[in-house]
Amino acid sequence: MARHKIKHELISNESKRKVTFKKRKGDLLKKIDKLTTLCGIMGCAIIYSTFDNRPEIWPSPLELTRMLDRFKELPGESKDKYSGSKDHSW
Incomplete structure (x- = not known):
């Protein structure tokens, strides 16, 4: 059987939304962890929400800084390949 498209809309009840x-945040972080482990890649997530004062950073702020520094060290053509944009301000 084919799956039907689900219309995505804001959950009006705040407690259900939270x-x-x-x-979903927990599921997303598990998926990222699995992907990085199984494929041997570097990955990160920054999740902002109205429910928390600070963004959640996975795996850690220190690891995120290391990944961004490594990305910044790439030559310009390589960064363009991964960022999807040729005009960025690094």
């Missing part, structure tokens, strides 16, 4: 956010 619970859904926490569950």
Whole structure:
């Protein structure tokens, strides 16, 4: 059977929205962890929400800084390949 398209819209009940956010955030972080482990790649996530004062950074702020520094060290053509844009301000 084919799957039907689901219309995405804001959950109006704030408590349900918060619970859904926490569950989906956990699932997303598990997926990123699996992807980086199974494929031997570097990955990170920065998640902002209205429920927290600070963004959540995975795996850690220190690791994120290391990844960004490594990305900044790439030659210009390589950065363009990964960033999807040729005009960025690094």
